[in-house]
Amino acid sequence: MSAPTSYADRVDVGALVTTRVREPGQVARLAEARTRPTGLVGSTGRLMLVAADHPARGALGAGSDPMAMAHRGELLGRLAAALERPGVDGVLGTPDILDDLLLMGALEGKVVIGSMNRGGLAGTVFELDDRFTAYDAEQIERSGFQGGKMLVRIDPDDHASVATLEACARAVGDLADRGLMAMVEPFLSHRVDGRVRNDLSTDAVVRSAAVGAGLGRASAHTWLKLPVVDDMDPVLDSTTLPVLLLGGEVSADQEAQFARWKRTLTHPQVRGMVVGRSLLYPPDGDVAAAVDTVLEMM
Template identity: 60%
Template sequence: MMDYHALTRTRADRPQAIAEAAAARIRRPWPDHGRPLFLVAADHPARGSLGVRDRPMAMAGRADLLDRLRVALARPGVDGVLGTPDILEDLLLLDALEDRLAIGSMNRGGLAGTAFELDDRFTAYDAATIAAMRFDGGKMLCRIDPDDRDTAATLQACAHAVSTLAAHRTVALVEPLWVSRVDGRVQVDPRPEAVVRGVSIGQALGTTSAYTWLKLPAIDDMDRVMAATTLPVLLLGGDPVERPDAVYARWERALRLPGVRGLVVGRALLYPPDDDVAAAVDRAAALLPAAT
């Protein structure tokens, strides 16, 4: 594990170094001509979601998380990272975002396990800051619960974010998930009908869908989901408690479908059962040519 004391000193003594690093960063072009996209997600801690499988505080150690992210970002085939300001700014100061895409996570206010979990307020990046930092997109979680009134406010906030990102000609990565509370816990509905319903709502948010991409779960009936949209889709990582072989097989099947343009994976790759981050990332990257 690297000693990050110098990073802490820079944050304390030269906070302007973050903006300087963002201005000087070498950017990676957004993939085109059908080349698949591979992003590593690191925005779970901002919602208080620190657990992975049987390790309830797995993501609590920032130095360990940064070590894992740097390993992942250095692997062939990885295009960039999705994270909150604290994460992306640490990576900027570590020069870990050179020639990598940086996607800012926007709404992190619906804290995991709370009574207000579905009040997904925008507490992190906004579109103006994403543009000013020369980042490559903004991601928003759009959980839809027909029994929770907070869903209406989330839909409105996400629509505004999509519109403002588009005004900056910046990608809006929308994650529309149909959910419900079961024994007080928010759970995603994985049925094809529910995923399609979420897609239908999420793709219509904002004044234009020109810059909208969708981030969707890879379910067994993914062909039915993809038939519901013409927008480009990235597959989300899935529940890290599943067996890795089952998760990789589902990604591989989904990546063959037209419109599926790559992966956004976090805990499943950053905290694999054997803690071999490089091997887990390489195994996922090997699936991506199937998307071309």
């Protein structure tokens, strides 16, 4: 299958804007009427989500292109192409993106996870003060979505981390009260030359997973979203919570990346994947082929 020249050709941006201007209530009506999934996982017990919440944090790069995700029509077209593939269960995104996908009719029967704390803008001095500037639990429930995701970056040298921890703990509880998934994505982080870098050593990921699992006043609905590191056994041995693998950055050696994911998916704690840029902007440009390759591992 050859990739189209531009995925933006799949999206009528003018129609989306017109609806937003003339019928803004259509978003809520479509959310109410849409067919909802019967559960978080299918018969395989796995959950496959595509992620597109990066732009709201000002993180627009994919691979070697620092502005790859800046063209909204192109991004929406790539998301629609991924969501059409049999086996893709749903999507993770911010309100602007999920509202567009609702208007496009792309969320029927899909698991939809709302991204919650996007205030830690990439490259800013306040990046680790990751405030809740997108969804809250109330709106996720009102929209009929299946859960909310939060990023928890912990820098031992930055006081802002504790405010993020407290806010995320509150959100975990608010989602649990409503019977909704709390997807917690924890990292130990440090500033290197002024920029935030996540520590992907095995010990650091184990520690961050332990902290993330303990957030909130209930854990029954908490899932962890964790990066794939070289030695995943200690990471997965550290928790009994369901784990979703984080796809991470676009890799120049996609075959090696896929091989690591396949090995890790054999662990019983691992119940699926959340992949964004790696599938939406693959090196060869073919979204459908990249998605199908990952689905064969599930």
